[in-house]
Amino acid sequence: MKSIKPGRGPSMMSAIGSAAAAIFGVIWTLSAISMGAPIFFALFGVVFVLMGIGQAVYNYKNATGENRFSEYDITSSSEEPDPLNDYFGRSRRDDSHISQRKETPADTAGRRFCPYCGSEAEREHLYCSKCGKKLS
Structure with a gap:
């Protein structure tokens, strides 16, 4: 089975961007509290921090992990298993049912x-x- 996985470079850039967003959320929250803004503004900053941390962890795992979640780059299950199969309780499929015969120039x-x-x-x-x- 072929699965689509995110590239390691874009994942690391997303992790860095998400960490920057989380830092921005901290600054936003502290500024809103110190200025006496309505609680909604401080809560917005907290949501920003939580989303930034979650995305940073997810993207960092995809950039550095051996078994990444599927998204963009095509890899074979024999090269790198898909963790979503385990998560959703599906057994790993054997790709042997797919014809492995290579086409010859006469075929094409x-x-x-x-x-x-x-x-x-x-x-x-x-x-x-x-x-x-x-x-x-």
């Missing part, structure tokens, strides 16, 4: 494929019917 002769998503494209089409990008 006369066929056209999208260079962006890899799907087969009609000869007369100018744009890919799957991803919508211009075919070269």
